[in-house]
Amino acid sequence: MRKGLLDILKGKFLVSGDAPKNWIFIIFTSFLAAVMIASSHGADSKVHQIAALNEEVKELRSEFIDGQTDVQKLKLESEILKTVREDGLLPSETPPHKIRVKSAE
DSSP states (O other): OHHHHHHHHHTGGGTSTTHHHHHHHHHHHHHHHHHHHHHHHHHHHHHHHHHHHHHHHHHHHHHHHHHHHHHHHHTSHHHHHHHHHHTTOOOOSSOOOOOOOOOOO
16 A cells, blocks of 8 residues: 555656556546636636626616606606797697588588
């Protein structure tokens, strides 16, 4: 047991007779570790990107609601009267008349 542990610590398994099998396994596990690390970094970057996009959506939704309230305020009759009064137009004193067209039968 002790001799086997010392052989592993000294690295004899890398230069012994069946070393190519060990080297292939080490290279394969290194490749898998590199792929796993790259995948993890990619996932982390996606999470940060999603968080940034969610913040942007919240901000744009807030701007939309602000714009919608401004438009509703501008559509009020009192606001329209103020705007038209600045141009010199006033509401009519006489009510409108209904025009009736008689058919020629």
